[in-house]
Amino acid sequence: MIWLTLLAMALLVFTSRYLFLEPRLPLRLNAQAQKLLSYSSPAVLTAIWAPIVFLPEGELSVSWHNPYLVAAVVAVLLAWKLKSVLLTAVISMAVFFLLSFL
Structure with missing residues (x-):
């Protein structure tokens, strides 16, 4: 089936x-x-990342202790300033891993 x-x-x-x-x-x-x-691509992408960033453990977490939220904010700021997808992805992933494992 x-x-x-x-x-x-x-x-x-x-x-x-x-x-x-x-x-x-x-x-x-x-x-x-x-x-x-x-509008379908931005809507689908938002439906994918929003629960991951704002509901990492199944409940709303909007604080600076949430590594997903901090890395997302860093990614948005880097994308806006640097205009480089690769650099934004690498730096924001590094920020996320540092915050997650420290």
């Missing part, structure tokens, strides 16, 4: 991507639908 579910999900994802990416198909989205879909 699990394999059937996985195959069905893979087929659904492939079909939905193929319909929009194949240039020979006559399917086109209007400007309003494209604008609406432009």
Whole structure:
């Protein structure tokens, strides 16, 4: 049953991507639908990182003792100032590991 579910999900994802990416198909989205879909990536990413940063142990933790929150704030500030993805990722991970293990 699990394999059937996985195959069905893979087929659904492939079909939905193929319909929009194949240039020979006559399917086109209007400007309003494209604008609406432009918000999906930030929404999905926020849904992934927000619980990790604000609920690290299952309950709300908004203090400087939360290494996830401190590293996230450092990452935001570094990204804003440095404009370098690699440097931001490396430094913010180092900050997180230092705070987690000290």
